[in-house]
Amino acid sequence: MSSIIAPKDTEINKSDNITLLKSISLSMFRKGFLGTHSGSLSVKKSSDSFLINKRDAVFDHIEDKSLIEISISKRSLWGLASFHTPIHSAIYESFASAKYIACVAPAKIVAYSIIKNHIKPIDYHGQLVFQDIAVLDPKNTSDWYTRAPSQVVNYMKKRNINYVVVRGVGLYVHAREIRELVSIVEAITESCEILLLCDR
Numbered sequence: 001m002s003s004i005i006a007p008k009d010t011e012i013n014k015s016d017n018i019t020l021l022k023s024i025s026l027s028m029f030r031k032g033f034l035g036t037h038s039g040s041l042s043v044k045k046s047s048d049s050f051l052i053n054k055r056d057a058v059f060d061h062i063e064d065k066s067l068i069e070i071s072i073s074k075r076s077l078w079g080l081a082s083f084h085t086p087i088h089s090a091i092y093e094s095f096a097s098a099k100y101i102a103c104v105a106p107a108k109i110v111a112y113s114i115i116k117n118h119i120k121p122i123d124y125h126g127q128l129v130f131q132d133i134a135v136l137d138p139k140n141t142s143d144w145y146t147r148a149p150s151q152v153v154n155y156m157k158k159r160n161i162n163y164v165v166v167r168g169v170g171l172y173v174h175a176r177e178i179r180e181l182v183s184i185v186e187a188i189t190e191s192c193e194i195l196l197l198c199d200r
Helices: 014-028 085-094 107-115 124-129 141-159 178-195
Strands: 040-046 048-053 067-071 102-103 161-166 170-175
Touching: 014 124, 014 170, 014 178, 040 107, 048 085, 048 161, 067 085, 085 102, 085 141, 102 178, 107 161, 107 170, 107 178, 124 178, 141 161, 161 178, 170 178
Parallel strands: none
Antiparallel strands: 040 048, 040 102, 048 067, 102 170, 161 170
């Protein structure tokens, strides 16, 4: 399985944020981590703003107009951005180390999270990244996105982790470097695929 080649953080210029999101979103789309319209990616620009895909963005063809800069404290443009925007905002507000965020729903992660309470990798790469992931049960999914910002942040804080798998919903992850974020998404997705293939 080929990996996504993400640039080192030291190679990324602030002016390259748009180019970076375009490149990473296309790579993640091709790997099945993002759907045509499902999921979200963002990069922090300042202490009070981040760049995120718009609600109508198409991930295999991200353009400059597909992205929008959002203020964490002022919500005037939130309606144009991804419906995951409140989750991204809550994470950036709560974790100083968060520079990149992904909300993704690969079918393999969603499927495995529905039938299991824990994800325990049996593959080498997966075990290098994590040992055991407890799946968060959203309970009533009809109001999940109202509760998600606080529950995702609280879950991460309580367990001192930077990712959470939500049953039937997908994966939320933040990282200081884009390579770390991509590595986590890849490792969890591929571990779930292997577990499903091995009927574990």
